[in-house]
Amino acid sequence: MTDLDAFPHPVYRDTVLAPLFEGVRAHYAAGMDAINRAHLVMLVETGILSRAEGAALAGALDAISAEVDPAALTYTGEHEDWFFLVEAQLRERLGDLGGALHTARSRNDMDHTLFKMALRPRVARVEAQVHDLAGTMLAKARAERDTLIVAYTHGQPAQPSTFGHYLAAATEVLLRDAARLSDAADGLEHSPMGAAAITTSGFPIDRARVAELLGFEGVLLNSYGCIASVDYVTGLYSAMKLPFVHLGRLVQDFAYWSAFEVGQLHLPRALVQISSIMPQKRNPVPIEHMRHLAAVTAGRCDMMVDTMRNTPFTDMNDSEGEVQQAGYAAFESGGRMLDLLAAVIAAARIDGARVRRNADAACVTITELADTLVRDEGLTFRAAHHVAAETARAVIAEGVPLGVGHAAFARAFEAQTGRATRLDAGAFAEATSPETFVARRDRPGGPAPAALDAAFDSYDETLARLRDRTRSRAARHAAADRARAAAFAALQET
Structure with a gap:
């Protein structure tokens, strides 16, 4: 029968306290030792504890660090957790003085x-x-600055x-x-x-001294x-x-x-x-x-x-x-x-090669054809968009790359504008090439080489600042x- 007047209840011990103890052994024992040492230095420096008391506590903490191996311990419930185990060790070595280390602090902070x-x-x-x-x-x-996708x-x-x-x-x-x-x-x-x-x-x-000693x-x-x-x-x-x-x-x-x-x-x-x-x-x-x-x-x-x-x-x-x-x-x-x-x-x-085939099959450069018609043929963008869309539909139906679809383009242009285009086959091929598309997008943030190079430099600077903060x-x-x-x-x- 479980003794309900004795702490800890065995189920509480096994489901809560023992896992917590294992966690301290794995993650927190060294940190708790650092806190103990920093707090003790502060207590002595402020006169809350005498130098003799501080020396005795420091010696005991060193002895505990040397003699008590967290990895070798098995949780028994004798002490609620690692904190109380260390305090019990201090009291065993120093008597009542062992409890003085906890002056002016709590488990909470x-x-x-x-x-x-x-x-x-x-x-x-x-x-x-x-x-x-x-x-x-x-x-x-x-x-991969110039590698097309x-x-x-x-x-x-x-x-x-x-x-x-x-x-x-x-x-x-x-x-x-x-x-x-x-x-x-x-x-x-x-x-x-x-x-x-x-x-x-x-x-x-x-408080500032303890903060300083703990980094x-x-x-x-x-x-x-x-x-x-x-x-x-x-x-x-x-x-x-x-x-x-x-x-x-x-x-x-x-x-x-x-x-x-x-x-x-x-x-x-x-x-x-x-x-x-x-x-x-x-x-x-x-x-x-x-x-x-x-x-x-x-x-x-x-x-x-x-x-x-x-x-x-x-x-x-x-x-x-x-x-x-x-x-x-x-x-x-x-x-x-x-x-x-x-x-x-x-x-x-x-x-x-796959990029080139996919680009041709899907007419992904067609936007630049529309832009070229606005710049070189004086069309409004909506009219240029219509011509470009008709051209794309025609070459996709014919199963040919956009760059060789000048004839389909010329028909679509004349149907939309009532006149012949001034773009010959060479100019058309240049306007619809992926390289031209990328090169003309040279505004800040674009894929053109100069725009990307400027962006890369700014990323270098940002990354260096972030690394410095961590260091x-x-x-x-x-x-x-x-x-x-x-x-x-x-x-x-x-």
Whole structure:
């Protein structure tokens, strides 16, 4: 029979406390040690604890770190969680003084500080992967600046462009996503320590000093908000979701482009699997894996945001422990997708012959013929559009490329205008070539070489700034680790 007066109830132990303990062992033990050390330095520096008390506590913390291996422990329920295990170890070594470390702090401010610290390297890693992918896309876009593709709208062939222009568009989106992710990463850079349970403390604590020793940019100001406002969670996962939503659209294009009927995107053998029964099949299944990894990652981000929905504006387990750990899966699946997409983009090539055939079959350059008639023949665009449409219908019916359809064009022009065209067969072929189409779209943002080169330079600058922001945070965290170690060591100097 279960003793209902003894904590913990065995079912609560097994379903809640033991998994939480395992999570701390995997993710938080080192962060809790860092918080303990930074808080102790502050307590001594402010005179809340004496130097002798600080030295004794520092020595005990060092001994616990050396003697207690989290990986070797099995949860028994003797101590509620890792925090109380460490405190019990301190009291075992120091007696009542062991409880002094918890002066002027709470599990509330500690937990959210701990969760932010655990997220920081994960965010830095996914930022680096996003930046690397953007760099890969930009390099590929430069290399494929002049490589023609058929661009699609509404699932139908629309106009010629270049693979470089297409990848530049995707790079712009990814850089905007990276900026949003960087802003969300900045949301992790303010320390809740010193908020205590809700209202700070009556002791003369130095919140800024603890923030500095833990590598934060500063303190999160309002103490109630430190333990209640979980917008660092919702903001981060909202921002993290977007790259995978947007990159999933790119992946879907790759799936369509690589289909046999379209065939303008080709993946090498290293990224293609064969059928177990159909010898003719080339299955670019990495595209499917990217698609589902992007969807799973976005879904995991949604889960984190939705878990916070309609929760009370206070300290709560809904934003702690197991919930925080559940979010880490998004970094795992997302990181795999980003690395795979970078490899696919680097290896992919455009099948120029298929592009040319598809362009001819669908008359994708016909818009430039209409524009040419406005410029060179003085037609209104609507009249030019009519002539171009009639020309396209005729050459498609005849099954010939648009570039050799001058006769069909001349008939359509005379029927619309009542006069003969001044465009001879050579001028007509030039106006309807994909190269002419691209070259004449030289306005900012267009696919013409000069316009793309200018865009590439701007993307380089944006990417460099984003990389600098990530490196700056990492440098501050590393400097804080060194400063904390030195300040902690100084507590034990005689």
